[in-house]
Amino acid sequence: TIPAIDINNFVEPNADLLKTGKNIFVTMCASCHGEDGKGNGPGAVALNPLPRNFENEEGWKNGITLSGIYTTLQEGIPGTGMISYEILTPKDKFSLIHYIRSEFISNPTKVSPDELAALDQLYNLSAGTDIPAQIPVADAIQIVVQENQSQIEKVKTALTNIQNSSSEGAILFCKVTDDEFIALSGLVVDKDWNDENSFKKLITRNLNSNGFNGKIIRINDNEWSMLFSFLKNNI
Structure with a gap:
């Protein structure tokens, strides 16, 4: 009551x-x-x-x-x-x-x-x-944090896996990003990149503000495919 x-x-x-x-x-x-x-x-x-x-x-x-x-x-x-x-x-x-x-x-x-x-x-x-x-504020804090924590944890896990990887995909990702955490966060939140074309549009639409840098414009089709597959497998 x-x-x-x-x-x-x-x-x-x-x-x-x-x-x-x-x-x-x-x-x-x-x-x-x-x-x-x-x-x-x-x-x-x-x-x-x-x-x-x-x-x-x-x-x-x-x-x-x-x-x-x-x-x-x-x-x-x-x-x-x-x-x-x-x-x-x-x-x-x-x-x-x-x-x-x-x-x-x-x-x-x-x-x-x-x-x-x-x-x-x-x-x-x-x-x-x-x-x-009513539950105590201390318990309430944990509930609120958990509501959004799943997405944050998903980004952190993906970032750790990428930083610990020596694969070509990981190297390419690090090359074309200035802020890896922000780049991954955008991909976690916006799930509408199920194919390479939508992936390219998503990345290039907000370039330099979404964690990716201008180097991604210069990668070839094979590198785009490798980056797409690598991130799909790690997010």
Whole structure:
């Protein structure tokens, strides 16, 4: 059971809420969104679309209001790496929201009574909710990490195998990449390269920003085939 809360206690940030919010952000959010909130955390390269840059106020699915961000945390955003954080208590959600709005968003909108009332009615915050017991934040962290960890681990495994290989394919891959991790991450996330033509288009479309370098333009057809087969077998 989630105990009832007085939602009016969470209208404005205070030192306690911001401290709690920062701790939650660093442990649960920074790996994807980055500690500076720009969507550049170490796990971001394995996600498509990329994580939200909190400093960019355009394109927020549910808006940058307190209630909008609460909805995002509660329900997640299907089709992205943003999963639901309903495992957090309402107090923890409000703490996290206030930290994000205070730290990364310029001139956040004021919270209106109507906004609070609608949020309260939607999620039964002042009445409490009968659901299975909330788990500790420490356990919640592990669940969130595991949601995106599989792709990251896949990239790490492929990179280790390639770095330990002396095959022609491995040598060629290292030659045509400037950032092997980013190059592999793009291939793990975008699975639509089942033939050589789609593979070539994917690589050359975002050249120099996808981890590959200009040397790949100069490889011949046999080398393209070798690189395609090598990466298919290692990812």
